[in-house]
Amino acid sequence: MLYREALNKAIDEAMEIDKSVVILGEDVGRYGGSYRVSEGLFAKYGKERVIDTPIAELSIVGNAIGMAIAGLRPVAEIMTVNFSLLALDQIINHASKFRYMSGGKLAIPLTVRMPGGVSRQLAAQHSESYETIYASIPGLIVFAASNPNYAYHALKKAIFLNDPVIFLEHELLYNEEGEVDFNEDLDPFKAKVVKEGEDITVISYLKMVKDSLKAIEKIEKSLNITCELIDLNSLRPLDMQTIANSIKKTKRAVIVEEDHKSGGYGAEVCARICEELFYELDAPVLRIAGEDVPIPYNRKLELASIPTPDKITAKIISWAKENGV
Amino acid sequence: MNSARVKEFYYLMKLGREFEIRAKEEYMKGNIAGFLHLDIGQEAVSVGSMKAFMKGDVFTHYREHVLAIARGMDPKLVMAELFGKREGVSKGKGGSMHLFEPKLSFYGGDAIVGGHLPIAVGCAYARKIQGENAGVFAIFGDGASNSGAFFESINIAAAWKLPIIFFLENNYYAIGTHISWVSPFVELYNKVKNYMPAVRINGMDVCEVYEEVMRAKNYIENGLGPYFIEAECYRYEGHSMSDSGQYRSKEELEIFKSKDPIENLRKKALKDGLVEESFFKEADRKAQMEVEEAVQFALRASEPEISELYEDLFCKECSNVVS
Numbered sequence: 309m310l311y312r313e314a315l316n317k318a319i320d321e322a323m324e325i326d327k328s329v330v331i332l333g334e335d336v337g338r339y340g341g342s343y344r345v346s347e348g349l350f351a352k353y354g355k356e357r358v359i360d361t362p363i364a365e366l367s368i369v370g371n372a373i374g375m376a377i378a379g380l381r382p383v384a385e386i387m388t389v390n391f392s393l394l395a396l397d398q399i400i401n402h403a404s405k406f407r408y409m410s411g412g413k414l415a416i417p418l419t420v421r422m423p424g425g426v427s428r429q430l431a432a433q434h435s436e437s438y439e440t441i442y443a444s445i446p447g448l449i450v451f452a453a454s455n456p457n458y459a460y461h462a463l464k465k466a467i468f469l470n471d472p473v474i475f476l477e478h479e480l481l482y483n484e485e486g487e488v489d490f491n492e493d494l495d496p497f498k499a500k501v502v503k504e505g506e507d508i509t510v511i512s513y514l515k516m517v518k519d520s521l522k523a524i525e526k527i528e529k530s531l532n533i534t535c536e537l538i539d540l541n542s543l544r545p546l547d548m549q550t551i552a553n554s555i556k557k558t559k560r561a562v563i564v565e566e567d568h569k570s571g572g573y574g575a576e577v578c579a580r581i582c583e584e585l586f587y588e589l590d591a592p593v594l595r596i597a598g599e600d601v602p603i604p605y606n607r608k609l610e611l612a613s614i615p616t617p618d619k620i621t622a623k624i625i626s627w628a629k630e631n632g633v
Numbered sequence: 634m635n636s637a638r639v640k641e642f643y644y645l646m647k648l649g650r651e652f653e654i655r656a657k658e659e660y661m662k663g664n665i666a667g668f669l670h671l672d673i674g675q676e677a678v679s680v681g682s683m684k685a686f687m688k689g690d691v692f693t694h695y696r697e698h699v700l701a702i703a704r705g706m707d708p709k710l711v712m713a714e715l716f717g718k719r720e721g722v723s724k725g726k727g728g729s730m731h732l733f734e735p736k737l738s739f740y741g742g743d744a745i746v747g748g749h750l751p752i753a754v755g756c757a758y759a760r761k762i763q764g765e766n767a768g769v770f771a772i773f774g775d776g777a778s779n780s781g782a783f784f785e786s787i788n789i790a791a792a793w794k795l796p797i798i799f800f801l802e803n804n805y806y807a808i809g810t811h812i813s814w815v816s817p818f819v820e821l822y823n824k825v826k827n828y829m830p831a832v833r834i835n836g837m838d839v840c841e842v843y844e845e846v847m848r849a850k851n852y853i854e855n856g857l858g859p860y861f862i863e864a865e866c867y868r869y870e871g872h873s874m875s876d877s878g879q880y881r882s883k884e885e886l887e888i889f890k891s892k893d894p895i896e897n898l899r900k901k902a903l904k905d906g907l908v909e910e911s912f913f914k915e916a917d918r919k920a921q922m923e924v925e926e927a928v929q930f931a932l933r934a935s936e937p938e939i940s941e942l943y944e945d946l947f948c949k950e951c952s953n954v955v956s
Contacts, residue, residue, distance in 0.1 A: 366785060374753055375756065375758060409733075449951060
């Protein structure tokens with residue numbers, strides 16, 4: 309099943325189960341969603357539950373919060389994470405704080421889906437990774453879907469949680485194929501060990517999981533070692549237990565993210581590792597991240613601005629050699 | 634207006650005024666901290682609107698103590714919240730600007746100017762598809778009417794014919810900025826005339842506020858779409874306790890004080906023979922007493938425990954994971 313089909317199925321099933329589930333966003337209805345995630349839902353559920361909104365992100369999320377207060381379970385789609393900055397006031401000042409500042413009286417069962425990351429030459433205002441913003445906000449849950457199986461299970465569960473969830477997708481994953489195990493009882497808050505290994509722990513999320521996996525194949529052959537790959541899945545809360553279990557075994561950690569390096573999400577993961585697992589480490593943590601520049605249009609420059617399987621491979625090999633692996 | 638109605642309006646406005654005067658005193662004593670925005674002078678808006686709009690959902694700005702009380706919130710719980718106590722309506726976690734009570738459909742106290750408007754619009758959308766025709770009442774100030782959130786909200790509410798009353802409390806000042814410096818006109822209902830019925834009323838007259846909100850309520854309940862009311866009013870105090878109001882002339886303040894909503898209702902009711910003098914004396918005494926009780930309750934109420942710091946952040950299911 310394609311990643312976008314898995315997301316579609318999650319929403320479709322949630323809408324089928326519970327009439328209070330509605331979706332809203334720009335082009336989600338008649339058009340079918342700019343990445344076809346909501347395809348077919350307008351015809352099936354009608355315009356009251358599949359709501360075409362104006363291009364007004366503040367209102368897309370603000371309206372969704374009001375719907376949540378009124379007892380609906382809205383799923384808002386923001387076309388790309390860059391546009392979510394226009395809704396930041398509603399997400400941060402309102403959705404994340406209402407339960408707390410009302411002394412627990414308000415619940416905001418809201419899901420905000422947003423695709424991001426570097427796609428293909430969409431330039432600076434359509435190619436970003438802002439997970440670090442959302443993952444730093446108390447009161448929010450942040451899920452990041454790297455594959456169809458997690459996308460299906462985590463989105464469906466997110467819709468039925470009684471708190472605001474930022475659901476991050478990656479634009480280059482929509483047409484990725486992957487198995488979905490419909491019988492699995494997946495815990496969306498838990499990180500997943502994608503591949504077991506003994507010598508290095510590679511921690512990643514979203515599209516970089518796939519790129520890291522490609523890199524790991526080459527690294528293992530080249531160094532004759534094994535690497536363990538962790539897909540974080542949930543960025544807030546962060547599943548430190550899974551990370552700790554792995555690092556206690558491998559003694560070495562690498563973080564791979566598409567986000568900018570300075571203040572990027574990996575900085576938090578790195579800080580937590582240094583704080584909590586310092587004496588387990590045999591080598592300094594390696595951070596492989598995007599460059600600190602706006603994403604350029606030119607393909608060569610664009611690829612230079614983010615990690616790629618080849619760059620991940622080269623950086624890990626060189627770091628491993630320096631640190632006596 | 635019948636006698637019972639006038640008595641009710643008078644009592645609630647007086648209670649609101651006494652509450653705010655006392656809140657100011659308690660602030661000076663150090664029992665209340667943070668930002669405290671007083672409603673003194675604007676009681677007609679708070680009471681008239683809430684008594685007309687009894688059923689649907691109410692979304693307010695942060696100058697909302699009197700709105701909350703007029704909606705039916707116990708002054709004790711409001712005062713305890715101002716004192717930051719656990720017994721407060723928001724367990725001491727919200728304070729003066731955040732008084733929420735879903736049981737009263739009162740979502741009061743959004744302190745991001747204009748930020749509650751898209752939320753109110755979304756709630757109105759939900760009520761429409763749920764078949765609840767009582768709709769939504771959203772109150773905001775002149776400052777909010779210049780924000781993007783305002784214009785987005787007006788547009789969406791009109792495009793989707795949502796059951797919502799936009800109530801603009803025009804007291805002319807966004808903190809210290811006069812509306813004429815930042816808006817092409819001071820009669821702000823002009824901003825929305827092409828979107829929905831829009832009127833401007835005297836917000837210093839509780840009966841006029843009540844009657845116009847009743848009209849608006851009937852309009853939205855009949856599924857005709859949104860309705861806009863601009864009420865001209867005035868706050869006698871500064872924007873908050875940290876504002877001495879230097880930017881306004883004494884003369885301007887005196888003009889509006891001469892239109893005082895409480896005093897004028899009393900005079901008019903006496904003149905019309907609707908209510909006898911003894912009622913007002915008794916009402917004044919009772920209002921003071923109720924506020925005194927609220928203060929005593931707040932003084933006796935307890936401080937939250939440090940262990941409550943991480944409570945109320947998530948639902949149970951998420952809390953288990955996060956902790």
